[in-house]
Amino acid sequence: MSPAPQPLIGTLASLAVLRQGRCVHQHALGPQAQRCLTLRSTGPATASTVSLVRGTWCIIAYQACGACLRGPVSSNVRPHVTIIGPSLQRQDECAAVLRSLPRWFGIEDSLLMYVRDSATLPTFAIEQDTRLLGFLSLQEHFPASWEVHCIAIAAEARNKGFGTRLLNHAESWLAARGVRFLQIKTVADSSPSPEYAESRKFYAARGYLPLEVFPTLWHPRNPALQLVKALNAA
Numbered sequence: 411m412s413p414a415p416q417p418l419i420g421t422l423a424s425l426a427v428l429r430q431g432r433c434v435h436q437h438a439l440g441p442q443a444q445r446c447l448t449l450r451s452t453g454p455a456t457a458s459t460v461s462l463v464r465g466t467w468c469i470i471a472y473q474a475c476g477a478c479l480r481g482p483v484s485s486n487v488r489p490h491v492t493i494i495g496p497s498l499q500r501q502d503e504c505a506a507v508l509r510s511l512p513r514w515f516g517i518e519d520s521l522l523m524y525v526r527d528s529a530t531l532p533t534f535a536i537e538q539d540t541r542l543l544g545f546l547s548l549q550e551h552f553p554a555s556w557e558v559h560c561i562a563i564a565a566e567a568r569n570k571g572f573g574t575r576l577l578n579h580a581e582s583w584l585a586a587r588g589v590r591f592l593q594i595k596t597v598a599d600s601s602p603s604p605e606y607a608e609s610r611k612f613y614a615a616r617g618y619l620p621l622e623v624f625p626t627l628w629h630p631r632n633p634a635l636q637l638v639k640a641l642n643a644a
């Protein structure tokens with residue numbers, strides 16, 4: 411026996427967004443999509459009908475919303491991932507990202523510095539729909555030599571390609587401005603930290619080469635490894 415249909419509160423909330431004249435990506439919809447949505451908004455909402463109708467509505471919304479035509483039109487809603495910046499004023503959300511990574515950002519003063527810096531340094535963020543998944547702040551040392559001051563992807567969003575997208579985006583942005591070298595400092599492998607071994611592996615896979623270790627720059631327990639990458643001229 412199939413289970414009785416249940417109302418889907420989350421889905422109905424999404425429908426309400428659509429009914430207010432905006433697609434799932436929060437773009438305003440044209441009159442054609444508005445009309446379709448209105449026609450389909452009658453009738454009882456059960457689990458099966460709502461999810462079916464939601465799929466249909468979303469496809470219509472995608473098709474009728476010019477801004478969404480880049481996205482998929484033949485399947486149900488997919489998360490919309492975008493990179494924003496380089497000016498970011500989302501300090502609370504940056505703090506939430508860092509707080510989800512206590513093994514990397516467990517020192518409160520440093521965490522608060524990175525949060526503040528996210529609003530003053532050039533900072534890119536990656537968001538899924540409207541949720542901020544991670545951010546990357548850049549610091550200029552010389553016009554041709556910049557540094558990744560902070561990069562973090564929320565714990566539950568790690569290892570899904572978001573950090574790579576964010577770093578690639580920052581590298582392209584810098585290269586387009588004539589920047590030749592991008593450096594990153596992380597904890598050297600003379601520290602036993604398994605967390606920073608993951609960070610080093612991430613950078614190594616993206617072409618960052620070790621340049622020098624500064625044993626006491628941060629703290630003798632956290633020897634700093636300087637990595638560098640030559641950026642392709644744009």
Ligand SMILES: CC(C)(COP(=O)(O)OP(=O)(O)OC[C@H]1O[C@@H](n2cnc3c(N)ncnc32)[C@H](O)[C@@H]1OP(=O)(O)O)[C@@H](O)C(=O)NCCC(=O)NCCS
Binds near residue numbers: 562615
């Ligand atoms: C380091 C960090 C920014 C990388 O971001 P990320 O989103 O986790 O990284 P990615 O998902 O792009 O890449 C990580 C691995 O996942 C793999 N991956 C990418 N897309 C994937 C997917 N869709 N599914 C599964 N794995 C995937 C990649 O191949 C990559 O492996 P590789 O490094 O061996 O090539 C992030 O993990 C983080 O915030 N770490 C904690 C904080 C930190 O280390 N900050 C830097 C301190 S110096």
